[in-house]
Amino acid sequence: MTEKITFTVDGKTLEGKQGQLLIEACEDSGIHIPRFCWHKRLDPVGMCRMCLVEIETPRGKALVPSCTTQVTDELIVETESNTVKKAQEGVLEFLLINHPLDCPICDKAGECPLQDQTMAYGPGESRFIEEKRHFEKPIPISDIVLLDRERCILCARCTRFSDEISGDPLIEFIQRGNKTQVNTFPDEPFKSYFSGNTVQICPVGALTATSYRFKARPWDLKKVSSTCNCCSLGCSVELNVSQNKMLRILGEDNEFTNQGWLSDKGRYNFEYLHSDNRLTNIKLKDNNSFVDANISEATEKLKNKIEELHNPDIKFLIGANSTNEEYFVINKFANLMNRNEFLSKDKSNVYFADDNMFSGYFGENHQNASFEDLDSSDVIVVWSEDIKDNIPVLFLRIKKAVKNGVKLVVLGHTNSSLESLADLYLGQDVISNNFELKTNLGNIKEFQNIIENKKVTIIVGKSTPLQQKKYLDNLVDHIQKYSQAKFLNCFTKANTFGALQHIDQIKGLNEFCNEYEESNKNIVFTIGANPVNASFFGSKIENILKKADFVVSLDIFINATTELADLILPTTSFGEKEGTVTNMEMRVLKQNKILPGPGSALSEWEYLTMISKSLDKEIKYENVDEINKALCDEYENNEELPSFENLNKPSNLFGMKNRKNIDINIKDLEKNDLSILMVKRLYGDSSTQINSPSISMLGSERFIELNSKTLEKFGISSKTANLIQDQHSIFVNIKINNLLPDNIVLAPINRRGFKNLDPTKDFDIREATNMKELSVN
Amino acid sequence: MTWENARIDKAKEIIEMYPQKRSALGPLLYLAQDKDGYISDDSIVEISRLIGITEVQVQSVASFYSMYKQEPTGKYLLSVCKSISCEISNSSNVIQKVKEFTNLSNNETDDEGLFTYESVECIGACGGAPAIQVNYETVEGLTPEKAVDLCKWLKEEQPKVVVADELQLKFGGTKSFDWAIEDNTGSSSPVPGFQTYEMQEEI
Numbered sequence: 012m013t014e015k016i017t018f019t020v021d022g023k024t025l026e027g028k029q030g031q032l033l034i035e036a037c038e039d040s041g042i043h044i045p046r047f048c049w050h051k052r053l054d055p056v057g058m059c060r061m062c063l064v065e066i067e068t069p070r071g072k073a074l075v076p077s078c079t080t081q082v083t084d085e086l087i088v089e090t091e092s093n094t095v096k097k098a099q100e101g102v103l104e105f106l107l108i109n110h111p112l113d114c115p116i117c118d119k120a121g122e123c124p125l126q127d128q129t130m131a132y133g134p135g136e137s138r139f140i141e142e143k144r145h146f147e148k149p150i151p152i153s154d155i156v157l158l159d160r161e162r163c164i165l166c167a168r169c170t171r172f173s174d175e176i177s178g179d180p181l182i183e184f185i186q187r188g189n190k191t192q193v194n195t196f197p198d199e200p201f202k203s204y205f206s207g208n209t210v211q212i213c214p215v216g217a218l219t220a221t222s223y224r225f226k227a228r229p230w231d232l233k234k235v236s237s238t239c240n241c242c243s244l245g246c247s248v249e250l251n252v253s254q255n256k257m258l259r260i261l262g263e264d265n266e267f268t269n270q271g272w273l274s275d276k277g278r279y280n281f282e283y284l285h286s287d288n289r290l291t292n293i294k295l296k297d298n299n300s301f302v303d304a305n306i307s308e309a310t311e312k313l314k315n316k317i318e319e320l321h322n323p324d325i326k327f328l329i330g331a332n333s334t335n336e337e338y339f340v341i342n343k344f345a346n347l348m349n350r351n352e353f354l355s356k357d358k359s360n361v362y363f364a365d366d367n368m369f370s371g372y373f374g375e376n377h378q379n380a381s382f383e384d385l386d387s388s389d390v391i392v393v394w395s396e397d398i399k400d401n402i403p404v405l406f407l408r409i410k411k412a413v414k415n416g417v418k419l420v421v422l423g424h425t426n427s428s429l430e431s432l433a434d435l436y437l438g439q440d441v442i443s444n445n446f447e448l449k450t451n452l453g454n455i456k457e458f459q460n461i462i463e464n465k466k467v468t469i470i471v472g473k474s475t476p477l478q479q480k481k482y483l484d485n486l487v488d489h490i491q492k493y494s495q496a497k498f499l500n501c502f503t504k505a506n507t508f509g510a511l512q513h514i515d516q517i518k519g520l521n522e523f524c525n526e527y528e529e530s531n532k533n534i535v536f537t538i539g540a541n542p543v544n545a546s547f548f549g550s551k552i553e554n555i556l557k558k559a560d561f562v563v564s565l566d567i568f569i570n571a572t573t574e575l576a577d578l579i580l581p582t583t584s585f586g587e588k589e590g591t592v593t594n595m596e597m598r599v600l601k602q603n604k605i606l607p608g609p610g611s612a613l614s615e616w617e618y619l620t621m622i623s624k625s626l627d628k629e630i631k632y633e634n635v636d637e638i639n640k641a642l643c644d645e646y647e648n649n650e651e652l653p654s655f656e657n658l659n660k661p662s663n664l665f666g667m668k669n670r671k672n673i674d675i676n677i678k679d680l681e682k683n684d685l686s687i688l689m690v691k692r693l694y695g696d697s698s699t700q701i702n703s704p705s706i707s708m709l710g711s712e713r714f715i716e717l718n719s720k721t722l723e724k725f726g727i728s729s730k731t732a733n734l735i736q737d738q739h740s741i742f743v744n745i746k747i748n749n750l751l752p753d754n755i756v757l758a759p760i761n762r763r764g765f766k767n768l769d770p771t772k773d774f775d776i777r778e779a780t781n782m783k784e785l786s787v788n
Numbered sequence: 789m790t791w792e793n794a795r796i797d798k799a800k801e802i803i804e805m806y807p808q809k810r811s812a813l814g815p816l817l818y819l820a821q822d823k824d825g826y827i828s829d830d831s832i833v834e835i836s837r838l839i840g841i842t843e844v845q846v847q848s849v850a851s852f853y854s855m856y857k858q859e860p861t862g863k864y865l866l867s868v869c870k871s872i873s874c875e876i877s878n879s880s881n882v883i884q885k886v887k888e889f890t891n892l893s894n895n896e897t898d899d900e901g902l903f904t905y906e907s908v909e910c911i912g913a914c915g916g917a918p919a920i921q922v923n924y925e926t927v928e929g930l931t932p933e934k935a936v937d938l939c940k941w942l943k944e945e946q947p948k949v950v951v952a953d954e955l956q957l958k959f960g961g962t963k964s965f966d967w968a969i970e971d972n973t974g975s976s977s978p979v980p981g982f983q984t985y986e987m988q989e990e991i
Contacts, residue, residue, distance in 0.1 A: 180841075183848035196843035197829060 018086040033077035033088065034062050044090055045099065045128045047106075047214045048166035049078035051264070052271055054175055058167050059106065061128065063098045065089040074098055100134040107137065109144040109189075110215070111161045119216030121229035125164065146192065152182060153201040155221050155279060155705055156210060160192045163217040169193060169209035176272065177205040178410055178432075193217070204403050204693055207278040208271075211261055220259075222279050222705035227253040236263060238592050238600040240332050240505040240585050241277040242402045244268060245594030248277070250586050252605045257281045257586055267598065268382060270411075274403030275706070276693050281585070282703035284606065288568055289702075290581035291610025301569075301579065306611075309578055310625035316561045316577075317626065320532035323560065325349070327361045328523060328552075328572075329514075330540035331504035333615055334590025334602055335653070336638040338506070338513040340616035340630060341538060346515070347628045359516035359676060362523040364540035365507060366547045366760075367396055367473040369480050371500040372487060373673045380468045380497035381596040385412045388497070389465035393429060394422035394486055395472035395501035400693045402503050402595070405470075418461050422486065424757075425474045425690055427750040435461060439752035444685050446478040452489045459493070467494045472501025475688060476521070476547045477770060479679045499595055503691075508593040513642070516674040520548040524555065533559045538615055539582065543571040545695060545761035547770070565615050568698040580618045583608035589635050591653050599653035683771040687736075688757045695761025713764055714744040715776075716757040722747065724754075725776040734758070735775040739767050742779055790830040795819060799838050809839040813849055817856050818979045825977055826857035854908075855924070857978060861904040862897045864942050864950070865978040866890070867921040868935075870907040873914035878932070882918050883907055885932040889939045902943065904978075915964025923975040925952035929961025949974040 014029040020042055027036035032055060034044050047059040057079040064077045067087040074094065089095060107129065114120040146160035165184070170193060174180040181201045185194045195201050201209075210218045232251040239246040239260070246269035251259040260278050264271035283289070293309045294301035304312075317323060325348045329341060345361050373379070385391055385408050399406040406428070413419050413432045421433040423442045430436045435457050443449055452458055467490055471483055490496045502508065511517060518526075520542055527533065535556060543553045549571075556562050556575040564576035567584045589604040608614075616638060623630045632638050636655060643652040651657070694700060694710030701707050715734055722745065725732075734741045734756070741764045751757055756774060758765050768774070791799070799819055803812040816838065820831035827850045836843045850856045857865075868883050892898060892905040913919035916928025920935060927938065938959040942950075951974030956963060 180845055183842075183844040185844075185848055185851045187852045194844070196832070196847055199843050 016082065016084040018082050018084070018088065020088045021090055027082045029082075029084075031082050033064065033066075033075075033080045033082045033086075036082040037077065037088075037090070042090060044077050045132050046078060047124060047128075047164060048168060050168055050171075050212055052176065053168065053171045053212075055079050056167055056171060058165060060102045061099065061106075061132075063095060063102065065092050065095050096132070099132040103129055103133040104138070106164050107133075108139050109161070110164060111143060113162075116225075117162065117216040118219050118224055119162075119213075123216060124214040144189065149219065151200075151221075152195050153203070153206055154709060155275060156201060156206050157219050157221060157224065158193065159217050159219070160194070162215045163193055164215055165191055165193070166214055168212045168214065169218060172205075172209050172212060173201070173203060175414075176407060176410070177203055177208070179203045179205075182209075204274050204276070204399065205272065205407070207273060207275045208262065211273075220279070220705075222282060222703075223259045226258045227251075232258065233605060235603045235605040236601075237586065237603045237605075238594075239269075239273065239277040240592065240602070241274065241280060242404075243331075243503055243505060243507050243595040244402050244404045245592060245598060245600045246273050246277055246404055247600070248273065250603070250605050252586075255606055257284050257606060268594065268600075269404045270408075272404055272407055274693065275709075276403065276700075279706045280699055280703055282705060283568075283699040284584055284586065285609075286568075286702035288698075289609050289612075290567055290569065290573075290579060291612060292581060293611065294569075294579040294581075296577045304578075306621060309580065310622055312578060313561070313563060313622060314625050317534065320534065320560055323532040323534045324528065325360060325534045325536070326523065326527070328364055328520075328535060328537045328540045328542060329361060329510060330364050330538060331507050331510065332539045332585070333506060333510070334588060334592055334635075335506070335509040335513055335599070336590040336635050336642060337588075337615045338510050339638055339642045340619050340632065342514045343630050344619040344623055347623060347626075347630070359518055361514050361517055362520060363507070363510055363517045364520060364542040364546070365502065365504050366476040366520060368502070368517070368519040368675065368677050369473045369483070370675045370677050371502070371511075371673065372469075372471065372498045373500070376491075377487075378497045379597055380499045381598070382408055384466075384468045384497050385409060385417065386415065387466070388412075388417060388468040390418045390420060390462055390467045390494075391470065392420045392422070392462070392467055392486070392490060393426055393470045394474065394483065395426070395470055396474055396503055397425045397428065397690055397692075398470070398501075399426075399428040401691060402501075403693060405595075409470075418465075420458065420461055424688065424751055424755070427748055430750055436750070438750055442752075444752050444755050445682065446474050446685075447482045448485050452486065462490055463493050465494045467496045468499065469496055470499045470501050472503070475685065475690075475770070477680055477683055477685055479682060480677075481679075502595065506592040508595055508597060509591070511673045511675065512593055512597075516676055518675075519677045520546060520552065521680055522677065524548055524551045527555050529558060534561045534563070535559045537562065537564045537566070537572055537576065539566060541566070541570050541572040541698065543575070545691070545697070545766060547689060547760070549766050565618055567612075568702065570698040581608075581610065581612040582618070583612050583614050587612070588614050589655075591639065591655075591658060599658065601655065601658040685770055686755060686773050687768055687770040688751075688755055689760040689765070689768070689770050690757060691761050692759040695759065696763050697761065710762060712744060713741060713762055714746055714759070716746045716748040716751060717755070718749045718751045718753060719747050720753050721751075721756070722776070727776055727778055729778060731779055732776045733779045734768075735777055736768055736772055739764075741765065741768075745776075790828075791823070791834050795823065796834075796838070799835075803839060810841050812839055813841070813846065817846075817850050820850075821856060822977050822979045825861045825863075826859055855978075859895075860897065860901075861978050862901045863946070864902060865904045865906070865921075865923050866939070867906050867908045867911065867924070869909075869911050869913070869917070869919050869921075871910035871914075873910070874918040877917040879918035881932040882920065882930055882935045885936050886920070886939060889936050902946075903939070913964055916960075916962050922950045922955060923978050925950045925955060925975050927952065927955045927960045928963050930959065931961065934959045934961070949976050951975075 016029050025040040037044050044062045046062040055078045057076045062077045063074045065072050148161050149157040149159040152158045182195055210220045231253045235250050237248050237250050239248045247263035247265035249261040249263050262271050262273040292303045295304040327345050419433045420435045421429045423438045543549050562576040563578045564573040565580045565582050566573045573579050587606045587608045590602050591599050593599050620630045639655055643654045646652055734743050802815045803809050806812045816835045820827050832843050832846045836846045890903045890905050895906050897904040913926055913928045918930050919928045
């Protein structure tokens with residue numbers, strides 16, 4: 012424990028920790044010192060001088076920046092003396108010399124630290140009559156961020172963030188003195204998965220986001236805290252709404268999860284909520300086209316269909332964006348709709364739309380880790396899907412832990428972005444193209460030295476649907492034998508863990524394809540799932556849905572899956588529904604409602620209760636609170652329940668004390684030799700992203716990655732080529748990634764044109780010679 | 789690849805001398821300046837690849853220091869000191885004469901690409917003020933006339949390499965102290981105290 016010390020601020024005696032920064036120690040005790048450059052999550056830099064305070068030194072009183080001064084025992088500090096006030100006025104006068112007075116048209120005005128602190132601590136009057144510095148305003152530094160250099164006060168928050176936190180320093184100070192400006196290198200835009208954070212931490216209006224520019228004034232915004240649903244990390248967010256339109260999502264500083272940061276996907280993937288393509292009416296298929304219907308027509312139709320088909324087989328394909336309350340109702344409904352009217356182990360009818368599902372490491376032998384364990388463990392071992400692309404903020408947490416001295420071991424081949432942080436990267440010498448361990452890990456001395464007798468956090472999941480689980484077991488068993496291990500099961504999609512908790516038994520898409528019997532009468536429900544697009548099983552599922560007797564889709568868009576449905580029920584989405592979600596450390600977090608659903612859209616649970624009522628198998632819930640209570644009732648531990656009231660606390664791990672064991676029933680796919688490694692990229696062609704104009708283009712680049720040796724084999728020298736397999740030909744950009752094993756090409760499954768590739772078949776790469784070949788077949 | 793192999797080899801040699809690759813940034817920027825007379829964007833890309841930092845980080849350093857040139861310079865960069873010691877030793881006359889002779893104002897390069905003129909802050913030759921640098925090779929104890937002679941000589945002779953000692957002997961006066969490195973081989977471009985001259989021969 013760090014030593015407790017006492018110090019005096021403005022005559023009051025306060026407690027602090029040895030080595031703590033003065034500004035932070037004061038903040039903890041409720042004394043606010045004005046600042047621009049200092050940020051709790053960034054290293055101090057002392058750029059802006061706004062936080063000057065007076066301290067007693069052996070040579071009398073001295074002005075020091077409180078953001079770079081450590082608090083010491085019996086330190087005497089003045090934060091409101093005349094000298095300090097004069098210094099603050101002076102600093103602000105300097106900062107305002109070149110700052111334009113365009114507050115009336117500036118997006119930041121109203122929530123601008125410079126504006127606010129000038130009001131509170133400024134000189135009140137300007138003495139500056141000279142011409143201010145001018146720059147072209149604003150300039151785009153990436154597809155989603157704009158930079159107005161005139162407004163910049165050179166606090167270095169953005170440049171420090173990109174260097175220290177996200178590790179992609181593509182913006183820096185250029186020039187010096189009066190000419191200093193933040194900028195990118197020509198033709199090298201600020202292409203970062205985390206660029207939106209710089210917009211949020213900018214203390215002036217210098218960095219603005221394309222999606223929010225000129226959309227609203229801060230005082231017009233309605234705000235509510237919620238939890239992001241873009242991946243399974245569960246970032247705390249603040250939703251900003253004006254006139255029933257979501258305008259902005261900000262990161263909230265939740266010590267336990269995102270620590271203030273968000274990925275750009277989580278931050279900007281919201282415009283789809285107000286897209287014209289949103290489903291607003293119930294649609295019934297009539298002769299291959301959809302016609303609007305009302306809810307009683309819809310339930311009637313479904314009821315008749317069920318009766319007509321005489322005991323049909325009913326299966327549920329569910330997605331990851333439902334709340335725990337919705338999964339709870341889905342589970343009840345699925346059980347009711349089962350032919351035997353109860354669920355036996357071999358009769359599970361709920362299938363989760365994630366290619367990389369596996370049975371996971373749960374239960375007594377596998378202790379669940381929290382994100383805090385990343386910081387407190389000695390070693391982090393990663394073998395999973397690409398963390399940076401699938402759980403971006405977890406990448407930041409790992410980076411932070413590594414910076415603080417935690418060792419990192421990364422196993423290939425999907426996490427090349429972690430290689431530069433890793434103490435040990437195990438590539439093709441150790442891991443085969445099929446993600447099999449080639450040697451006993453005990454034989455790898457380096458590995459053994461790092462993990463032996465250490466506290467290890469393992470982030471583990473399937474890297475590809477074709478990976479056999481026993482290979483993961485090899486790693487896990489080995490580490491458990493030699494060290495203390497905790498687990499983060501790497502299921503990457505939004506509320507996967509909520510589904511695991513609340514659905515009796517979950518199966519995967521492969522099971523769906525195998526267990527679907529054409530000879531039976533079949534009804535398929537798809538609930539917030541689009542497995543036809545961007546899935547390894549896409550074409551199989553497409554065929555099944557085409558042949559099924561009746562398909563009911565609960566979704567927000569017409570997409571590759573829902574267009575095959577016979578009945579589409581428009582549902583509410585993020586920000587339009589209340590409920591809880593469970594993140595990958597089994598922490599239960601609250602999602603709040605701030606928007607009305609569009610048109611006649613309802614929550615998934617509302618549809619399901621209505622349908623069940625029409626079938627005389629009633630599930631009686633009037634509102635979400637009731638479902639939440641019912642859900643809590645099934646918890647064995649009554650002290651810490653994931654009830655709405657309890658979730659107002661900053662954090663909790665209620666999910667850990669689950670009422671039942673997690674049951675995932677997944678079998679491995681047939682072992683095949685991989686030649687194309689399909690991975691999911693952060694940006695792709697999901698219906699939410701392509702309907703969000705600000706970020707819709709970010710997932711449009713088609714590229715493949717391979718190592719230079721493999722590329723040499725094909726004799727290609729250009730940076731673009733055609734990737735060819737059977738009848739498919741895709742024009743792609745080529746990226747060299749020498750961490751990949753030989754003879755394998757890495758392709759993004761969630762980008763247009765890639766979903767029809769077969770990962771187990773060979774491919775060819777040919778020079779793209781004429782424009783005809785450029786088109787996607 | 790925009791750099792010649794010999795230059796890349798030299799760069800690698802320099803990188804070897806540092807415990808961390810990125811620490812070699814300073815000298816590598818001189819290599820870049822030696823190539824084009826200024827730090828070109830192509831060279832920035834090259835350096836960022838060589839030492840594993842981003843282009844903009846290289847640019848940040850390159851644009852911070854005024855002796856790394858961001859624009860192409862002439863064959864001879866004339867840096868006349870305007871700081872206090874030189875000023876009280878009549879540097880303003882030296883400045884005026886040099887400006888008149890070259891017909892250039894501050895930070896300008898002539899059309900032939902022969903001279904670039906700049907007036908600079910202290911170049912550390914106060915004891916021998918007023919002083920001037922030609923491609924960062926220092927000449928001390930100048931008079932306005934000698935300064936013009938120096939420019940004339942450069943224009944007529946157009947030496948491939950300028951060497952401080954030689955210039956000092958021909959045009960200089962009082963010398964503050966023997967500050968130059970012993971085996972000074974001079975400079976073939978605006979690259980101070982960094983002997984790329986030999987490499988120039990190789991290329």
